[in-house]
Amino acid sequence: MKKYLLTSLALTGLTILPALSLAATPEPGTFTFTPQIGGYFFEGNQDLDDNIMFGLAPGYFFTRELAAELVIQYIDTETDFSSNNKDIDGWLYHVDLLYHFSPDNRLVPFIAAGVGGISVHDTPEGNDSSVQVNYGAGLKYALTENLDLRGDIRHMISFDDHVSNLAALVGLTYNFNQSVQPAPEPIQKLTPVAPAPIVLDSDGDGILDNLDQCPDTPTNLMVDAQGCPITEEISVDLRVKFDHDKANVKANYDAHCRKVADFLTTFPNATAIIEGHTDSTGSEEYNQQLSQQRAESVRQYFIDNFSIAPERLQAKGFGETSAIATNDTEAGRQDNRRVVATITTMRTKTK
Numbered sequence: 524m525k526k527y528l529l530t531s532l533a534l535t536g537l538t539i540l541p542a543l544s545l546a547a548t549p550e551p552g553t554f555t556f557t558p559q560i561g562g563y564f565f566e567g568n569q570d571l572d573d574n575i576m577f578g579l580a581p582g583y584f585f586t587r588e589l590a591a592e593l594v595i596q597y598i599d600t601e602t603d604f605s606s607n608n609k610d611i612d613g614w615l616y617h618v619d620l621l622y623h624f625s626p627d628n629r630l631v632p633f634i635a636a637g638v639g640g641i642s643v644h645d646t647p648e649g650n651d652s653s654v655q656v657n658y659g660a661g662l663k664y665a666l667t668e669n670l671d672l673r674g675d676i677r678h679m680i681s682f683d684d685h686v687s688n689l690a691a692l693v694g695l696t697y698n699f700n701q702s703v704q705p706a707p708e709p710i711q712k713l714t715p716v717a718p719a720p721i722v723l724d725s726d727g728d729g730i731l732d733n734l735d736q737c738p739d740t741p742t743n744l745m746v747d748a749q750g751c752p753i754t755e756e757i758s759v760d761l762r763v764k765f766d767h768d769k770a771n772v773k774a775n776y777d778a779h780c781r782k783v784a785d786f787l788t789t790f791p792n793a794t795a796i797i798e799g800h801t802d803s804t805g806s807e808e809y810n811q812q813l814s815q816q817r818a819e820s821v822r823q824y825f826i827d828n829f830s831i832a833p834e835r836l837q838a839k840g841f842g843e844t845s846a847i848a849t850n851d852t853e854a855g856r857q858d859n860r861r862v863v864a865t866i867t868t869m870r871t872k873t874k
């Protein structure tokens with residue numbers, strides 16, 4: 524019936540709407556499903572009424588332009604004899620290729636072609652099947668992101684019967700798996716930050732290299748805030764007294780002298796000025812000589828008995844000029860008859 528054609532074309536005309544931002548074709552790899560309704564129009568010599576047609580068409584998009592559909596359609600028709608009309612069922616099944624133009628537009632025209640068959644049952648001649656090819660064109664209009672309104676017009680050619688029919692359909696195509704991806708967040712370019720330099724404590728003294736003014740400090744030494752060894756002054760006193768007018772070191776000073784010698788041995792950089800003194804008995808000249816002899820005697824004592832290097836010891840006589848006690852008593856004079864030395868060195872403090 525011509526009214527179906529008109530209805531179909533009218534519905535097809537709905538697709539001629541302004542193209543907006545939505546796209547009517549999905550991304551490649553998308554499956555589609557299209558229910559259709561329309562009209563099927565037979566050639567006059569087939570003695571069949573034009574009638575309504577229903578169809579289902581699952582499809583698949585290979586690219587944004589190229590898609591394939593498997594179409595199954597049903598025609599509910601009847602003979603067009605003036606009397607004794609008879610209901611006739613027709614089935615069409617075909618595989619079509621569709622090519623879409625301007626796929627990014629909301630309104631997309633396409634062309635289609637396919638091959639399949641038509642099977643008409645219960646005709647006056649019995650059942651009739653035929654290979655059928657079709658070609659045509661259509662329009663798609665994106666209603667939503669996933670749903671398109673669609674119109675098709677196809678010329679259907681049945682080879683076995685040498686007849687050509689016309690189909691006009693409208694449908695709704697649902698695009699599966701098509702989702703609008705949100706625009707990716709712009710990647711904020713971060714200003715590269717140089718990694719903080721790793722500061723080492725190369726000598727392990729607890730002071731980082733950037734603060735350590737004394738590299739390679741032995742690990743057993745105490746260090747200051749600058750990473751340098753802490754030194755301290757250390758000294759030992761030599762006190763030897765002499766009998767009147769004598770310059771020999773008496774035996775009872777051996778232990779004391781040994782203690783001083785141990786200091787000199789422990790600190791080989793230590794040196795000493797050994798000072799000799801006398802009381803005021805006798806002339807100054809004599810006492811000067813005697814004081815020098817006492818200093819030399821003590822110096823030699825260390826050289827002979829403790830193997831102290833001679834160059835580390837210097838003997839110097841001061842005569843009677845540096846009394847530390849009164850010369851008016853025997854006790855005072857005894858105190859003044861002396862050799863003294865204060866031996867000082869610097870020692871590095873250990874942990």
Ligand SMILES: [Ca+2]
Nearest residue numbers: 726728730735
């Ligand atoms: Ca250090």
Ligand SMILES: [Ca+2]
Nearest residue numbers: 735737740750
């Ligand atoms: Ca250091």
